[in-house]
Amino acid sequence: MPESENNVEMLLSNKVSWLSDSGPEDDIAISSRIRLARNLEGIPFTISADPERLANTMSAIQVAIRKAGCFNLPLDFNLIKLKELDRKVLLERRLISREFVAERYGAGIVVNRDEDIGIMINEEDHIRIQALKPGFQLREVWEAINAFDDNLGKELPYAFDNDLGYLTSCPTNVGTGMRASVMLHLPGLVLSGQIYAVTQGVSKLGLAVRGFFGEGTENLGNLYQISNQSTLGESEEQIVDRLSTVIRQIIGHEKNARQALLEKKQEFLLNHVGRAYGILRHAYIISSEETLNSLSALRMGVDMGMFSSVDIHTVNELFVIIQPAHLQKYAKKELVSEERDVFRAALVREKLRTIDKNA
């Protein structure tokens, strides 16, 4: 098996650390994530480079990464050497962007074995470093990625302008080149009808709201990713602080909403969670959308003590592994949509088999 392909198998046999490990406020905050866009001085942006140039740039970056020694157990992927299904697996694990699923020469990634830090090479920018931690810990992610970036910067000449900051392919990233985000699970705000007001408020503060699976997927699993929009005029610390303040407020709102539901609409809540659990435990055909929304209800129920012998990290992991490419990797064959719905139901039943609902 070629190295890149072998590495995909290795990822699949691992747990995703930012989903499986505990973190602060992880009853509501799934994960914190920062990515930095960097480009190499004197080399044309990816978009205007020919395949040979891209291949050379990738090699140079890979050598520099090894030299910088900032990974514990790096896994290398040359994307053109992967089957499309494997690239989709990387997308579903949030290691690459949607653009990287298409066949592209000179496109690669290097990631730590536990997937907490990685680099996309020759995406929109030459380098996109991405770091993730479970729960709400943007500050800690920033410290980790900043140290990583400093190390790498010693080996690679970043394109940097004293007035503008880091230069990027798209003007919207110029400056810090940073996008910081927190993935929040907000079923309480959704069930109590407050979510629209909250996301509207967040937008007015100049922050972006997206779903777990990108723009327009906010209705899936009640997962909301809140991130900064602008990269100019603020330092990285200021961006992290401003975003953290808003996140802390949303977490407070969500806690209040759950508490109010528990106090004033207990039957409604128990019914919502109980039915979702019943479906997940006993369905034999289930769509991706119904699974995500049922997992959302289950996750809230777990947080509210309705279940024993399950933790929310099992649920977090399911958000990822019930996606189409993961299912087909587990099944070891291509599955059409109807077959995936059957296989997905079996996987969910198996994963939740040992969970008991408290009476």
Place this chain on the structure above:
Amino acid sequence: MPESENNVEMLLSNKVSWLSDSGPEDDIAISSRIRLARNLEGIPFTISADPERLANTMSAIQVAIRKAGCFNLPLDFNLIKLKELDRKVLLERRLISREFVAERYGAGIVVNRDEDIGIMINEEDHIRIQALKPGFQLREVWEAINAFDDNLGKELPYAFDNDLGYLTSCPTNVGTGMRASVMLHLPGLVLSGQIYAVTQGVSKLGLAVRGFFGEGTENLGNLYQISNQSTLGESEEQIVDRLSTVIRQIIGHEKNARQALLEKKQEFLLNHVGRAYGILRHAYIISSEETLNSLSALRMGVDMGMFSSVDIHTVNELFVIIQPAHLQKYAKKELVSEERDVFRAALVREKLRTIDKNA
């Protein structure tokens, strides 16, 4: 507590024998039922009698019933002495007709303690004897009710015409005065889309098709009551034989339909049953309609060996006790619709608590 009211409590503490006991083909045939309409010679039909006359007729019939000694453990009910809720309980247990729920003087019933045989007094006819047995055993029901009727006829002068047969208030019952029916559970024919053709065919044979809860309720729980329409021109035995032949065919069709689903659409079937079970076990709010349809799926699953430690009689009983009046008797207070949905869910969870689904 007055006697009639006390007797309602006694019924509620009993199991309904025709639902709880085993019978031939009871995976598909819930119960077999025959009623005979009889009137007393020389006394005006109920519809044209004043309250005093009705009261006198009722007393005379009650005395004759005791004298005939055809009940093991008779329970007497004077309906005017019952609260409306208690009359609804009797309706839900199929011991009285919908007309008897309204306040009526001189209306009564006498039933055996295990509810397998009973008499409505002063309904449309002076006397309506009804006998029930679990499963498909029309012939046995006929033998039981015939003996019972012969005994009673020795004590009461029935209105009888040598040409027409038994005289009844409504001309459609003249002759045998008999309506025989079998309640069938037909989820296989419904799921495989064959039910319409079957019920159309049954109608063409001059038989009637109704739902468990009367005309127009065929969609509830996939329960279908097939009965004879005509009471003239055939002997009781001929009616029973003709109806039995048709029922036997429908049971065969239903078995084939279930087998075909199991062979050709196994996932669909497992999913249908599994989801219903998940909902029944874990919902906290559930309507009557959803409960009946979920119980129907569960009942089929039990028959197909998908569950351990449950028998279909538990499910049969639930068909009756999840109805509004029963729920309110168990709760010992009036419940509005929303409260019933909560109480119903709790009752179903409790009753199915010990059922395990086979892996």
